[in-house]
Amino acid sequence: MGEAVDVVVVGAGYAGLTAATVLADAGVDVAVVEARDRVGGRVYTEVLEDGTPIDHGGQWVGPTQKRLLALATRTGVETFATYDAGNNIEWIDGVAHTYSGPIPSGDPEVAADLTVAMLDLNLMALDVPLDAPWEAADAEEWDGTTFASWIRESVENPKAHARFALFAQAVWSAEPRDLSLLHLLFYIHSAGGAVPLVSTTGGAQDRRFVTGAQGVANALAARLGSRVRLSAPVRAISQGAEEVTVDGLSAKAAIIALPPTLAGRLIYDPPLPADRDQLTQRVPMGTVIKIHVVYPSPFWRDAGFSGQITAYDGPVRVAYDNSPADGHCGVLLAFIEGDEGRIWGRRTREEREAAVIDAFAAAFGEEARHPARYLEKSWADDEYSRGCYAGLMAPGAWTGYGPALRRPVGRIHWAGTETATVWAGYIDGAIQSGERAAREVLEVLGVPTDKWPALLPESGA
Amino acid sequence: MGEAVDVVVVGAGYAGLTAATVLADAGVDVAVVEARDRVGGRVYTEVLEDGTPIDHGGQWVGPTQKRLLALATRTGVETFATYDAGNNIEWIDGVAHTYSGPIPSGDPEVAADLTVAMLDLNLMALDVPLDAPWEAADAEEWDGTTFASWIRESVENPKAHARFALFAQAVWSAEPRDLSLLHLLFYIHSAGGAVPLVSTTGGAQDRRFVTGAQGVANALAARLGSRVRLSAPVRAISQGAEEVTVDGLSAKAAIIALPPTLAGRLIYDPPLPADRDQLTQRVPMGTVIKIHVVYPSPFWRDAGFSGQITAYDGPVRVAYDNSPADGHCGVLLAFIEGDEGRIWGRRTREEREAAVIDAFAAAFGEEARHPARYLEKSWADDEYSRGCYAGLMAPGAWTGYGPALRRPVGRIHWAGTETATVWAGYIDGAIQSGERAAREVLEVLGVPTDKWPALLPESGA
Numbered sequence: 074m075g076e077a078v079d080v081v082v083v084g085a086g087y088a089g090l091t092a093a094t095v096l097a098d099a100g101v102d103v104a105v106v107e108a109r110d111r112v113g114g115r116v117y118t119e120v121l122e123d124g125t126p127i128d129h130g131g132q133w134v135g136p137t138q139k140r141l142l143a144l145a146t147r148t149g150v151e152t153f154a155t156y157d158a159g160n161n162i163e164w165i166d167g168v169a170h171t172y173s174g175p176i177p178s179g180d181p182e183v184a185a186d187l188t189v190a191m192l193d194l195n196l197m198a199l200d201v202p203l204d205a206p207w208e209a210a211d212a213e214e215w216d217g218t219t220f221a222s223w224i225r226e227s228v229e230n231p232k233a234h235a236r237f238a239l240f241a242q243a244v245w246s247a248e249p250r251d252l253s254l255l256h257l258l259f260y261i262h263s264a265g266g267a268v269p270l271v272s273t274t275g276g277a278q279d280r281r282f283v284t285g286a287q288g289v290a291n292a293l294a295a296r297l298g299s300r301v302r303l304s305a306p307v308r309a310i311s312q313g314a315e316e317v318t319v320d321g322l323s324a325k326a327a328i329i330a331l332p333p334t335l336a337g338r339l340i341y342d343p344p345l346p347a348d349r350d351q352l353t354q355r356v357p358m359g360t361v362i363k364i365h366v367v368y369p370s371p372f373w374r375d376a377g378f379s380g381q382i383t384a385y386d387g388p389v390r391v392a393y394d395n396s397p398a399d400g401h402c403g404v405l406l407a408f409i410e411g412d413e414g415r416i417w418g419r420r421t422r423e424e425r426e427a428a429v430i431d432a433f434a435a436a437f438g439e440e441a442r443h444p445a446r447y448l449e450k451s452w453a454d455d456e457y458s459r460g461c462y463a464g465l466m467a468p469g470a471w472t473g474y475g476p477a478l479r480r481p482v483g484r485i486h487w488a489g490t491e492t493a494t495v496w497a498g499y500i501d502g503a504i505q506s507g508e509r510a511a512r513e514v515l516e517v518l519g520v521p522t523d524k525w526p527a528l529l530p531e532s533g534a
Numbered sequence: 535m536g537e538a539v540d541v542v543v544v545g546a547g548y549a550g551l552t553a554a555t556v557l558a559d560a561g562v563d564v565a566v567v568e569a570r571d572r573v574g575g576r577v578y579t580e581v582l583e584d585g586t587p588i589d590h591g592g593q594w595v596g597p598t599q600k601r602l603l604a605l606a607t608r609t610g611v612e613t614f615a616t617y618d619a620g621n622n623i624e625w626i627d628g629v630a631h632t633y634s635g636p637i638p639s640g641d642p643e644v645a646a647d648l649t650v651a652m653l654d655l656n657l658m659a660l661d662v663p664l665d666a667p668w669e670a671a672d673a674e675e676w677d678g679t680t681f682a683s684w685i686r687e688s689v690e691n692p693k694a695h696a697r698f699a700l701f702a703q704a705v706w707s708a709e710p711r712d713l714s715l716l717h718l719l720f721y722i723h724s725a726g727g728a729v730p731l732v733s734t735t736g737g738a739q740d741r742r743f744v745t746g747a748q749g750v751a752n753a754l755a756a757r758l759g760s761r762v763r764l765s766a767p768v769r770a771i772s773q774g775a776e777e778v779t780v781d782g783l784s785a786k787a788a789i790i791a792l793p794p795t796l797a798g799r800l801i802y803d804p805p806l807p808a809d810r811d812q813l814t815q816r817v818p819m820g821t822v823i824k825i826h827v828v829y830p831s832p833f834w835r836d837a838g839f840s841g842q843i844t845a846y847d848g849p850v851r852v853a854y855d856n857s858p859a860d861g862h863c864g865v866l867l868a869f870i871e872g873d874e875g876r877i878w879g880r881r882t883r884e885e886r887e888a889a890v891i892d893a894f895a896a897a898f899g900e901e902a903r904h905p906a907r908y909l910e911k912s913w914a915d916d917e918y919s920r921g922c923y924a925g926l927m928a929p930g931a932w933t934g935y936g937p938a939l940r941r942p943v944g945r946i947h948w949a950g951t952e953t954a955t956v957w958a959g960y961i962d963g964a965i966q967s968g969e970r971a972a973r974e975v976l977e978v979l980g981v982p983t984d985k986w987p988a989l990l991p992e993s994g995a
Contacts (some may be wrong), residue, residue: 213711214682214686217682217683217710217711218682218683219679219930221675222679222680222683225675247930248930248934249678250674250677250678250679250929250933251930308769308801334815337799338798340769344915344917346880346915347821347879347912347914347915347920348876348914351821351876351920351921354815354819355928356815357812357815357816357928358812358815360808360812360934412934415812415934418808418809419807419809451808453809453811453812454805454807454808459811459815460808460812460815467816467818468712469680469708473709473712473873
């Protein structure tokens with residue numbers, strides 16, 4: 074017969090690697106099977122010839138993302154502050170305004186309306202139980218309301234509407250019409266508020282990793298050694314009374330650490346229960362193309378710019394300074410998200426490059442027209458992610474199917490950032506989910522709790 | 535190397551069988567591969583020992599469903615009028631009211647509000663282009679509004695809200711919060727209005743098939759003979775410049791006649807384009823359990839009841855007389871849909887049976903407590919449908935991804951009722967989609983149009 078281990082983990086992103094690390098540290102025989110030829114999942118660092126790390130996927134860490142910070146400390150991966158000095162640029166009707174801080178203030182009246190509405194969202198978000206959003210008192214109404222409808226009904230100043238659309242695009246790589254208000258509120262609560270989601274200093278974009286965000290994942294994988302098996306896409310999972318078998322590898326339990334929509338594409342024998350399967354039909358991935366332009370130096374800094382751009386039309390609505398820690402070269406980062414991601418995703422690389430360079434030149438001058446490198450990553454095209462940053466619960470999904478998100482199916486347990494309660498959708502949430510799934514499995518295996526490895530901060534929460 | 539045909543069709547539901555029939559009639563060498571051990575897809579007739587056909591899936595045909603009527607005529611499968619004499623029952627706050635016709639009138643004021651709002655929906659629906667819903671003038675707003683939001687904003691009388699919830703449950707096996715208003719309007723337009731969707735006589739539930747609704751599919755399959763290969767679930771599709779290969783069977787073109795969510799679960803090499811893949815993440819299937827209770831006779835008819843029930847709470851909100859054409863026994867049909875389908879889907883068969891019998895006894899008296907047979911089919915549990923009646927475009931799906939619904943990907947063409955423009959979601963739409971996909975392939979293959987078989991009525995539309 075085939076090979077046997079105690080536990081098989083499907084997916085070597087942060088969720089799967091964390092789960093495997095907890096299990097291995099508890100003395101459990103674990104194997105991680107990963108479709109790609111690398112670990113990290115939606116976190117993917119390419120190192121250029123000169124050593125510059127380019128993070129094509131998740132890349133930031135914020136001060137309340139304590140699990141990721143703890144893992145970075147444990148693995149010795151250093152962080153540095155995201156460049157946030159100088160002026161941000163906000164484009165309004167073709168005119169560039171400068172501002173600082175997380176809320177664009179080119180139009181002060183709109184900025185005030187935006188701030189008030191953000192506070193409203195924060196208050197509503199507090200009423201969403203993180204472990205059971207469907208139990209919110211207004212869950213039924215909120216899950217049947219798109220963010221677009223909420224904006225229309227709740228934000229009087231029509232000029233502020235485009236700002237909220239940008240909020241949806243930048244945080245969920247989706248349009249307001251795609252988002253369940255309940256999911257949006259859950260996500261805000263899970264991040265500790267709307268402002269941390271959009272903030273650089275002090276928020277989700279606070280710091281970066283000196284060697285790139287895949288560094289922590291690489292360190293976890295190195296520690297797991299031969300337990301991690303790359304280039305092994307999983308197709309079929311069967312389970313009986315005694316074991317679960319993942320493409321010929323049998324185990325006492327399995328942890329599926331994939332986005333729900335991809336988990337739903339595996340072939341299960343016996344088939345998954347109806348509610349679990351139908352859940353996976355209702356968690357579509359966002360649409361984002363992440364673009365890096367490398368320059369000989371971060372020339373915009375000398376002109377007093379932070380590199381951060383906010384815009385409400387065109388392909389580039391959000392941009393950052395993404396230069397390496399030592400500043401030996403300059404790197405600008407642009408996101409093309411939501412509708413624009415779909416429109417520009419069907420165009421050529423050359424067309425995208427020209428459009429992004431145009432946007433950078435408009436903001437920072439003609440020097441932007443002389444890049445050393447152009448790099449791009451369309452996550453919706455990536456066979457093993459099929460979108461980023463995260464799976465979004467469609468309207469009706471939380472209230473109709475929420476309990477199936479984490480409920481194990483026999484010997485199969487579910488991880489992945491979409492199953493997190495804290496920083497869902499982020500690397501930190503992926504880590505939380507991996508720990509939680511590992512704990513479920515340790516309990517099933519009957520490993521005494523005094524053998525459980527020390528948990529990362531707040532994991533008991 | 536493996537076997538080769540001109541065209542391979544994946545799925546032997548009405549869409550796939552129609553496509554294969556058109557191709558075979560044009561002299562094309564076609565193979566149909568089907569996962570199940572039967573044809574018909576979401577149409578599934580079980581014949582009881584005494585010959586009574588039980589339609590566990592799609593079962594009705596209406597006067598404007600001309601393709602299905604034409605196919606029935608061609609294959610010699612007879613139809614008969616759905617039993618629609620006597621009183622329908624409407625439960626309002628625990629009291630049974632009787633009415634006739636498609637609009638429950640137990641509360642005349644509510645019925646009037648409902649009728650006015652239905653007319654509003656009809657008018658709006660006319661503005662949705664059937665072949666391009668995303669081009670409706672208000673597409674952006676409508677696709678970002680759930681049906682639940684529309685009801686709250688547009689229907690003043692709160693008592694009418696439950697009636698609209700029932701409309702969503704009965705027609706889409708979904709809740710109002712799940713439905714994009716744009717999709718709902720597209721669907722209404724595609725059916726020729728809201729009233730045809732809910733009507734028995736003269737509407738979508740007008741007639742039934744004497745030997746069951748799978749009869750026409752069986753006849754098509756018999757004609758196709760060995761071209762149809764049962765019990766052959768497809769896993770992987772690869773294509774190059776010269777051919778497309780479906781699990782080892784190579785062809786010049788393939789037609790995938792599956793619901794989008796299931797089509798998205800196949801493994802494609804090269805991977806599908808981003809927009810096509812992300813579309814399949816946004817077309818979840820409805821939730822319905824279809825229940826039949828067989829009695830020695832249709833006893834409710836003698837008491838002046840049609841067998842039709844309308845209710846706004848409990849598991850059974852919609853019921854019909856589903857007795858065989860010759861009336862040699864009585865059959866009542868109950869649908870458990872949407873939220874109730876999920877709640878009752880997690881309970882036992884015995885619990886469902888008791889609840890349905892209770893509902894029938896409350897409506898038609900104690901004789902309902904003495905059934906001869908109880909049969910049920912949960913479509914969300916069915917591995918090869920994963921829900922019914924149809925895939926629903928989630929909010930944002932039409933405007934974000936609509937053009938990817940029918941756009942071929944290389945040698946791969948898309949069929950299935952979700953791709954139809956007329957009677958989308960119904961058997962008739964499946965047939966239209968199969969014809970359309972077959973025509974695409976005939977053109978690709980270079981078959982001269984004078985060799986194309988005669989099309990079914992209106993197929994040129």
